[in-house]
Amino acid sequence: MSSNTLRHKIDDKTAKIGIIGLGYVGLPLAVEFAGNGFTVLGIDTDLNKVEQLNRGNNYIADVDSQALKQLVAEGRIEATTMYGRVGELDAIFICVPTPFTRNKEPDISYITSAAQNLSEHLRKEQLIILKSTTFPETTEKVLLPILESTGLKVGRDFYLAFSPERIDPGRKDFTTKNTPVIVGGVTPECTQLATALCEQIIERVVQVSSPRTAEMAKLLENIFRSVNIALVNELAQLCDRMENIDIWEVVDAAATKPFGFMPFYPGPGIGGHCILVDPYYLSWKAKEYDFHSDFIELAARTNENMPFYVLDLIIRSLSLDGAPLKTARFLFLGVAFKRDVDDIRNSPAIKIMELLRHRGAQNVAYNDPYVKQLQLDGLTLQSQPLTDEVVRAADCVIITTAHSAYDFDAIIKNAKLVVDTRNATKSLANPTGKIVRLGSSLNQAHV
Template sequence: MSDLDNKVAQELIDKLNQKQAVIGVIGLGYVGLPLAVEKAKSGYKVLGFDIQQKRVDMVNSGINYIGDVVDAELRELVFSGKLKATTDYDRISEVDAVAICVPTPLDKHQQPDISYVEASTREIAKRLHRGMLVVLESTTYPGTTEEVVKPILESTGLICGKDFFLAFSPERVDPGNKQYNTKNTPKVVGGVTKYCTEVAATMYRNVLEGEVFTVSSPRVAEMEKLLENIFRHVNIALANEMAILCNKMGIDVWEVIEAAKTKPYGFMAFYPGPGLGGHCIPIDPFYLTWKAREYDYHTRLIELAGEINNYMPEYVVERAMKLLNKHKKAMSGSKILLLGVAYKSDIDDIRESPALKVLSLLEEEAALVSYHDPYVPEFTWKGRYYASIELTEEAVSSADLVIITTGHTVIDYDWVVKHARLVFDTRNATKGVVDTANKVYKL
């Protein structure tokens, strides 16, 4: 690398170390807003970009809408001038570094949709300047940073690793996690060149408390992120298959897992449930299965795990139907109360929530479905509006079946079991509840 290249990188590193750099974050959702807050807390001036005016207005008013962000911290950063949100992408020209934190969903054919990444990159390219760092954080298939993002940026005539710096650093967000958050979770960084990696790692080391681990390329970092989520995807599928088999054999799968956890090596506990939810686990594996076809390889284990996990909402409804039949009730016309529609406990996120799929399947069987979720007061699903009902004695006792689809810890399950006619617990939320009347059935 020439002295000029070294000088450009060193100038940006110095600017980052001295907290004189202005940092941009594109996408102010579950990943972007917490990241923008942490960067502002560390002393940088931060500009957040989003196409949704409502989000921008809320941030600029100091109003938080993400569970992992502390309300008071957001207000202080906004009112002190450290953090500002905007829909004006021309202001990208003001930043020295920018992170792309936009959605990477699947299309109707279960193929990667990186249109948001491409659109954000084009907006950056229009304002790209010498000595600028670009980091992609959105989960994607290996090769995206170098095959998609880099060519768009280099179409400006600026050269990656010489005039600007490009890296991939996967987001690691676990909504509702009380122990690990954006600040203290270790970070993986892979740059297109050595200096790209060094510049990006410098920024994150100045922001985060967690270790910053560098890898040899963006492709390694991209694959690492997919491995993290596929590991969970496959092991959850194993737990779900064990749950189905244990039910057939009259064995409590939850007790089996608790016993297996006593082994101090070679076992990691994963738990069954009504299906997969959230913005990562149900989606990310398909990025790799899609990319694998380019190399004439069929990812059989990953796809089989997907089949098992995708079947779980249907399995829950089948079990519910059998439980009602056992108590001389038909599914059609039965009153069913779902406890929880968020995809995991103690959060308000319903993205890809299996509870919604269970709800749809129940309604297809002509069940009369209502729900209670203290974190999700209302939502619209498949064009229909739903509102959470109050968890009263009448609501519980009048239901022919209560299905626990999300194990929110703020719900008193002793009380629920006491007043319910019949409970189907898909989350082991009733663990420890005394059930003398044998009302509770578990996944």
């Protein structure tokens, strides 16, 4: 078989697609390919995910449950824990997690493990595409040597490219299909094949000169956000100390400039997988070249410190009401890391809850319509019903995720004190000063 044969199989949709890692990136990708006429085999070490998928049960909010069930019933998607079936596949996407260690160093063990398992069954004329966010040169200096240890040669026997994921959980206007992707192959032929495959399900595919360029571009996308969020987070803390300046009004005013400005907004901290992690992936790699990315690391630390600022804001606000921290009742609204999703990875709300408990608070509860329970300091907490009585019983209500299901008018009406970290109460009157907003002087909000 030649690359022309593989290209024909891609074009006529007879290529069998493999997805290693069936999480937030892998499962939507699998459904998109299967929905466009391809047969897909998912591989995951998590037996529960495999069993759920093979029963047609959806576990990712961004995936259409009915479409998934139909595709499984038609035999378009199946899942396994066995890498032994890799030989059946023509193209394989690696969509595994890339966290960092406790010391904030890259942990690419999921990539290397997938590559080693894959290499044991790699055959000629297979296309491998890494989608996991990682530091530059991972594809060429980590993944490629493992695959070539089989004796097969890239560009001659198999094909390898990097095409980073661009998933924004909960977003409806930009999906897998209409979000452009970038592709960089190890050889020109690798790039062409990867592009041809991605074009089967994605409206716009942008080629770049190499995998390392694509890897750096992905990090730039997320570090750009990290740096700009850190800037407004720092300004929010300054506005808190000054008199009669509200960071939200400041940003909205600056955003009226039609050029040279892009609005970013403060918050209780960075959650999710990418923006929190990616700065450290690049700064770690930079040190190999005797380069210290001080600016990038400073921004990351600024964002990481926001839960501590919110903790201080809560304690200051509560002290004005005379409620002792130890016995005060705290109710957090929203623990998912962003609005209208169930994803709690690196949630700043959970971090703030932990900090409160470590400071002696004994009554910390939460409500989240998307997160029924969570683990906090070894305890299992259940989401509390959001009734008027529950809100009235709380000494302090903290808005950490502004889910669209929340009726903030009713919440403010019944609450004694509200700390709003998302500007969710922007349009609501605050005549009694019970609302304390992140990034606003306490003197203008709570007296």
